Amino acid sequence: MRIGELSRRSGVAVPTIKYYLREGLLAPGAPTAANQADYDEEHLRRLRLVRALVDVGGVSVAATREVVEALSGTGLDLITLFGIVHEAVMPRRRTEADTAARARAEEFVAGRGWHVHPESSSLDLLADALAALEALEVTTMLDNLDTYATLAQELAAAEVGSVLGKPDDAQRLELVVLGTVLGERLFSALRLLAHQHESAVQLAQGRRATNPVS
C-alpha cells in the first residue's frame, strides 16, 4: 500500500508517519518510484505498536526506538527482552537513588526470594519510593509492602504466563512490549476506579457498623 493508505488505515497522519520513518521507528517501505514506496501489513502493525507506546504509554520517541530495535533483533531471550523494555519505558531518573534506600530495596527483594538483575532501574525506582515514604514517615504504606509485593507478583505471574503461552517468538516479543506498557496503564486506571468504588463501599460499611438499623 502507499503511504496515504497506511495513514488512513492506522489513523496516523502522513507527516507523523514520515517523522517516524526519519527517526527509525518504522522500517522504510520498498521503493517503487522516485519518492514513492510500498508498505505492507507488517508496517501497519508496527505503526500501531509505535502509536500505542507513544500515545497511550507515554514512552519517548528515543525509548520507543530502543524497543523497536530490540524487537527487530534475533535470538533475544525473554529475560533480556524484558530488561530492554523495562529500561526503555522506565522514567529517566535525574539522580542516583540514596544508597541506604537502595540497600533496603535490594534487601526487600531478596527477602521475597526474587532473583532480579542487580543493576535494574526498577530497584532504583523502588528505592526512591521507599526513601520518600521513610522521609515522610508513612509507616502505614511500609507496613503494607508485602501486600503490594504479593499482588504485583500475582499480576506478573499471569502476564508472564500469557507471554509464554504464545506459540512463536515474534508474538512473545510483541506481548512483552505491549504487556509491560499497556498493562501498566490498564492496571493504573483500574486501581484508581477501584479506589472510588472501595471508598464508597468501606465508608458505607463503617456507617452501618456505627449506626445499626434499629
Add this chain to the structure above:
Amino acid sequence: MRIGELSRRSGVAVPTIKYYLREGLLAPGAPTAANQADYDEEHLRRLRLVRALVDVGGVSVAATREVVEALSGTGLDLITLFGIVHEAVMPRRRTEADTAARARAEEFVAGRGWHVHPESSSLDLLADALAALEALEVTTMLDNLDTYATLAQELAAAEVGSVLGKPDDAQRLELVVLGTVLGERLFSALRLLAHQHESAVQLAQGRRATNPVS
C-alpha cells in the same frame, strides 16, 4: 526555623524552596524581619510531601498546587478528595477517548459492579488502553482483563482500608495523596521486578516439563 535550616533538614535547596513559595506550593512563613520569615515543622512536612509528589511521583507543579490546595481545604469528604487527587496526578490527555472504547470501559466497570463517577478521567485512561489493545488485536490481554481488575480491586481495598484506619482527617488526607502517587510507583517497580523473577521461574518450569530428569 529560618529558611536555611528548612533547606538543610529537607535536603531541598533554598532557591527551590523560594520557587515553591512563589508558586503557592508552600505557605509563607511567619515574618520576623524584613526579608526574613520563620518556618515550623508543618512547613517541613509539607515541603517533603511536595518533594515526594514532584520528584518521585513525577507530578507537575501545577497539579501539585491543586493537591496542596485540596489538602488545605476543610470539610472535604474522602471520595471528593480521591477525585481531586486522581484528576491532578492523571497524565493530561491530548484528545478525547474514542466513544466506542469509552462505552466499553463504562460497560466493563459496570459489569464489575463498581460505582464510579461517570466523568472520571480514569475511565478515559481505561478506554485508551482498551482501544490500543483492540487496535492491535492483543486479545490475550483483553482476556486477562478480569485478572487485572480483581488484583486492582484487592490493592485498592487494602489502600482504602489503611486510609480509613487513620484516626484523624489530616492523616487520612495525606495518606490519600501519598498512597495514590507513591503507591503507584511502588507497585509499578515491584511489578517490573516480579516480571524478571517470574520469567526465570516459569522458563525453568517449562524446561523441566519438556526435559524431565531421567
